[in-house]
Amino acid sequence: MHSCRLSPLQRFLLVFLGAMLLAAGVLLYQVHHFLHTAPEHPGTPLVVRISPGMSFSAIAALLESKGIVVDRTRFALLGRFMNKAGSVRAGEFTLHTGWTPMQVLEELGRGRDILYPLTIPEGLTWWQTADLVQASGLGTRQGFARIVSDRDFLARWHIPGDNAEGYLFPETYLFPRVAITTPGNTPTEQDLAIANHLLAMFREKTKELFPPDMSPEAIRDILTLASLVEKETSRDDERARIAGVYANRLRKNMRLQCDPTIIYGIGPDFDGNLTRKHLRDRSNPYNTYMHPGLPPGPICSPGLASIKAALHPESHTYLYFVARGDGSHAFSRTLREHNQYVRTYQLHR
Template identity: 40%
Template sequence: MYGRLILLIILVAFLVAGVIGYQMTRWADSPVATDPRQAQPKIVTIPEGATFQQIAAQLERERLIKSRSRFVLLGRSHSADRRIISGEYELNPGMKPQEILDKLVAGQVVLHPITVPEGYSIAQIADVLDIDKLVDAREFRRLCTDREFIRSLEIDAASLEGYLFPDTYHVARGTKAKDLIHVMVSKLWQVFTPAWRLRAADMRMTMHQVLTLASVIEKETSVGEERELISAVFHNRLRRKIPLQSDPTVIYGLEQFDGNLRKRDLSDHSPYNTYRVRGLPPGPIASPGAQSIRAALYPANAAYLYFVSRNDGTHYFSSTLDEHNHAVEKFQKRPFRRMAGARL
């Protein structure tokens, strides 16, 4: 008799559990909104350290689930209540509670694009981060000159200038600065292929020197087909021990620059003043793109030693000083005199 009673209790318990499980399954598959027009997406931020009960209450307030208590039960039944990852999520009332739970556990947070243009310096990249507020810009700046952190990236340099590859990165809000830097440096290692490293060794150039030269090329022109020619000019000058005389390097070394490079700036004692200092500057002056890195490694087969702006985005290249002076007269001095005369 006693054994039959226990068996009956067990059967009832199984039946109740089955009914509850069936109801939970139906609820987990029942979204708040069944009309697609009502299922407008919204961004929900799950705070770091929030309890599962708090998260369920938040989802209920946002009208993404019907019942916080059932959502808590759903989470516990899947052992997911302690595995929620904080961050921004795009959710909508047309999602089933199970789908919402799966997304929170998987950490499928919203990713925002951060575009770093070719030729941007660390300071300019930090300004981009400061505008978007996705990554701590102040910490980013600090880490870029932190010697211990830089060594941990296996980089032998005083700063990460030139080592942060320009590209579009997709990051979650609140991404740590060190994590973004790791991704940017890793992208550089991918781009700087083993073949390019062998080429640098054949040219007796370190990776730091290649990136330095590539950054100067990057700042000198935005015209793709000119990069190899400008690289040829600089390689020829380096070989002959002629100062590079690159305005972008001078500008980089100035403490303040108002947009006008003056004659006195060319006498500045900065190590980046390539009018006074022979050879490459101490390090990169910006983040070069793949095209400029390749140009630094594979300069055009040309005897050019000079180039001057045509004032249309392109440059005129010369092999002799006499030819260069004529080009300066034609493209720089003569148009300037015309403009001055027109103003009078």
């Protein structure tokens, strides 16, 4: 019998081949894991803004910083391998940390050539926002209205209450114009995309404001107070002071007596004339002349300045304020002083 002995060169080649096969197996596993694994489960929707002229490598780095992909280098290589690197348009996207890299890439490549602005000003109610969606031609009033009061939609965004009032963040958004073929009040995909985008923007803009352990109900209370501030003043130098007035009244168990809450409770049919009958209407749950504490929920979607004011009310002893007629307010500590300001700035006017 002849013993089979390998030469040193043959042994080296076998070891080298084994190492190469092992490395290839590890690489294939890493590639498979990257392609089929999302950064988080169940994940979070996030708004991402792609600037004009942004390279795909820069886009990959941005997505990694947002936690939407875990490896910028591999995502950039995936985009080039799939021939998608040059097809990403500029604009805002609602992406998700629960998506795989392929899902993210497909969403980025689903863009259209022309985007149209949708501007949501501060202080609009949800039905006024629905009117804007309809007027823009980007969606439908009825479809948007159904979505923002849909229980599954609200649960997905951790919103307590009957609708998304207060969370439809005021901002200018960019959307493609699509053909609306859904009849009646059935929401279209575009209605859902718009609603999701507004909620994702709210989360993006406020993520540094609310502590991670703050409950959805506590956040809604802050938004409720912020919505009162938004409706009472457009002056940044007064927001925290007005928030302080309401905070003082709440501490003293005084009625807030905020006219905009009554108007909100009347709803879209309000004709612009607030009467004594409205002020005495106990059936209106938003009547803060009749009912103590905060109203049942926000009365509009406040801007960032009003949200910050509600989180950090000014510390003072004011309990009243009245409009001067020039956009500013006169603040007072006593009812006697307040009544004097009312005579000066409203009754005489």
